[in-house]
Amino acid sequence: MFEAPYPPWDFTDKKSFAFETVLKRWPVILTGIIDDIYRRNHDLGVSLPSRREEDKADIVEIIEEGKEIVSKVGKVKDDLARDRVLQPIPEDGEALTEVYNKELEKLAENKQNTWLTVPWLYSECYLYRLIRSFFVQTKHWKDYDPFLSQKEATFQKSSKAIYQLATTMHELEEDKETLASDPNNLKVIFKEMIQMCLWGNATDLSMLTHLSHDDIQHLQTVGRDAQAARAEYILRDDQEQVWQHLTSLAGKPDSRVDFVLDNAGFELFTDFVFADFLVTYTPYVSKVVFHPKLIPWFVSDVTPPDFKSTTKSLLSPTFFPQENTSGEAPASSASEESRQHLYEMVKRWESSDEKADFWTSPYPYWNMKELAPGLHKSLEDSSLVIFKGDLNFRKLTGDVQWPASTPFETAIGPIAGSFPILSLRTNKADVIVGVDQDVADKLDKSGENWRYNGKYAVVLFQPRSA
Numbered sequence: 001m002f003e004a005p006y007p008p009w010d011f012t013d014k015k016s017f018a019f020e021t022v023l024k025r026w027p028v029i030l031t032g033i034i035d036d037i038y039r040r041n042h043d044l045g046v047s048l049p050s051r052r053e054e055d056k057a058d059i060v061e062i063i064e065e066g067k068e069i070v071s072k073v074g075k076v077k078d079d080l081a082r083d084r085v086l087q088p089i090p091e092d093g094e095a096l097t098e099v100y101n102k103e104l105e106k107l108a109e110n111k112q113n114t115w116l117t118v119p120w121l122y123s124e125c126y127l128y129r130l131i132r133s134f135f136v137q138t139k140h141w142k143d144y145d146p147f148l149s150q151k152e153a154t155f156q157k158s159s160k161a162i163y164q165l166a167t168t169m170h171e172l173e174e175d176k177e178t179l180a181s182d183p184n185n186l187k188v189i190f191k192e193m194i195q196m197c198l199w200g201n202a203t204d205l206s207m208l209t210h211l212s213h214d215d216i217q218h219l220q221t222v223g224r225d226a227q228a229a230r231a232e233y234i235l236r237d238d239q240e241q242v243w244q245h246l247t248s249l250a251g252k253p254d255s256r257v258d259f260v261l262d263n264a265g266f267e268l269f270t271d272f273v274f275a276d277f278l279v280t281y282t283p284y285v286s287k288v289v290f291h292p293k294l295i296p297w298f299v300s301d302v303t304p305p306d307f308k309s310t311t312k313s314l315l316s317p318t319f320f321p322q323e324n325t326s327g328e329a330p331a332s333s334a335s336e337e338s339r340q341h342l343y344e345m346v347k348r349w350e351s352s353d354e355k356a357d358f359w360t361s362p363y364p365y366w367n368m369k370e371l372a373p374g375l376h377k378s379l380e381d382s383s384l385v386i387f388k389g390d391l392n393f394r395k396l397t398g399d400v401q402w403p404a405s406t407p408f409e410t411a412i413g414p415i416a417g418s419f420p421i422l423s424l425r426t427n428k429a430d431v432i433v434g435v436d437q438d439v440a441d442k443l444d445k446s447g448e449n450w451r452y453n454g455k456y457a458v459v460l461f462q463p464r465s466a
Contacts, residue, residue: 002366002413004400008119009430010112016430017452018120022080026127029299030077033131033146034070041066062140069141072134076127083116086126092133095294095357100129103362121399124298125362132295143305145296151306155265155313159320162266165273166342172281179281183247186282190246191227191239193274197388198234198424198457200267235427236408236434238461242422245384245463249284255383256287260359262389264306269314271388272349280348285383290353293360298391307353314346354378364398366413379419386422393425393458397433404440406433408460417465426457434460 011019041063048059079086085108088101103122107113115123135141145151172179172189179185231237249255257278259271271290278285292302313319317339358372369376379385387396397411408423409416411433430451432440435458443450450456 001370004398004402004413006401008121008398008400010119011116017428017449018430021120021124022116026080027077030073030080032150033073034077036146036149037066037070037073058140065138065140069134069138073131076130080115083114085114086118086123089126089130090133090137092136094132094136096129096361097133099361099363100126119399121364121394122362125360128295128297129360129362145303145305147296147299148306151264151300152313154300155269155310156320158266158269162269162314162320163338163342165270166345167338169273169276169345170341172277176281180283187243189277189281190243193277194239194242194424194459195227195230196270197267197274197386198459199426200263200270200389233456234459235432235436235439235456236458236460238422238459241461241463242384242459245420245461246282246284249383251283252383254287255285256289256381257285258289258291258354258379258382258385260291260385260387260392261293261302261307262392263300264302264310265300267388268302268306268310272310273345276345276349287352289382291356291359292353294355294357295360297360301391304353304355311346311349314342363395364413365392365395365415366398368415369418376418382419384420384422386424388424390425390428393423394429394431396421396423397431399429399431402431402433403437404432404435405437408434409462412462416462420464421460421462423458423460425460426454428452428454432458434458 009016009018011022013019044059044063048056051059078084086104088104089097091097104113104126107118107122112118118126131146135144135146179189257275259275261268261271275288275290279288290302290307292304292307294304296303354375356372356375358368358375361371363371368379387393396415398413402411412421415421427450432451443456448455
């Protein structure tokens with residue numbers, strides 16, 4: 001089993017984002033879970049007098065179970081604040097209980113088993129698995145996602161960009177011959193898709209959401225200008241290498257791209273759009289497989305229910321607000337034509353998802369072959385595996401204190417070369433690799449929190465071994 005020559009990030013450096021996470025972010029997340037359950041319990045309690053007599057006993061039971069979950073989450077919050085010992089995850093019938101508890105035993109032997117002494121990556125994974133155990137041990141809350149309302153509310157705010165992207169894809173369909181006539185045209189759109197999935201929010205899609213028919217006729221000029229505007233914020237950019245790899249797939253049957261997903265909502269929508277582009281508009285990819293997390297994970301990560309509900313929400317005429325409401329989601333000003341473009345695009349999507357417990361284990365991805373041989377074997381058949389987002393980057397690199405200039409190939413350990421890997425990562429944690437040392441030194445001296453402020457990113461590609 002591979003072990004890195006550097007220690008993992010933990011909470012001992014009070015200037016690190018790890019320390020800020022345990023001190024500020026986790027208490028807020030735990031409080032949010034408590035508030036979510038309180039609201040649900042309150043609504044159930046208010047509705048109780050109007051319910052049928054045969055339903056009242058169940059509702060009372062739901063409320064009592066909710067109170068018990070609140071108590072358990074509150075205890076975790078208190079334990080965290082007081083740096084208490086992490087407790088074993090209960091035998092709840094879910095996957096990976098033994099994995100987490102065995103790792104916790106090892107940490108206890110090294111006196112690294114309290115909330116402020118444990119490695120950051122393990123403790124954060126442990127936290128979400130522990131919370132999952134509170135829900136799964138109940139009768140009525142087993143399938144409850146305490147982050148769902150937050151994910152849906154965020155998604156609803158993205159309606160403008162969603163309709164604009166749908167119209168752009170419609171324009172691409174209209175100009176399919178122009179795109180196909182020159183691979184460099186496809187390359188421009190491909191790079192914009194990379195940018196869209198890299199930054200992951202609606203404010204960074206200026207080109208794709210305003211792409212006109214005339215722009216498509218002059219794609220290479222438009223694309224060059226759009227890329228240049230963002231280049232200084234991408235500290236390592238392997239887009240050219242990825243494109244060369246993708247074009248090498250032309251003519252190969254059953255070429256497949258896998259997405260190891262990150263966030264639900266608008267970001268998942270952009271993943272679908274990218275997948276649609278690869279399959280529908282390029283001659284290089286015939287199939288896409290998505291990999292969600294199997295339990296509510298890191299607040300916003302995609303779960304199988306999120307995966308299914310996204311297309312359902314996009315096809316719903318009522319999901320996006322049609323007029324201003326008292327809520328935060330802005331009204332959608334989409335025309336009937338834009339709505340039709342979205343409908344046509346979503347109906348065209350045909351994809352599959354592959355479920356694996358490994359994605360919610362506490363382990364780095366280094367030793368996937370030994371720890372999840374079935375998953376590793378499946379990915380060996382992939383033409384490209386795209387790892388989305390910060391957490392997947394942390395797991396690829398083990399979340400250890402690599403020097404910034406460490407080659408990506410070195411940092412990802414034995415998994416390097418097993419299958420083609422593309423990491424699209426906006427910097428939101430302390431770990432970073434693949435960056436020129438002089439660039440890292442300059443940013444360090446600037447005093448800017450460049451490792452985790454979300455302003456910078458990396459696009460890292462590792463090909464399959466020959």
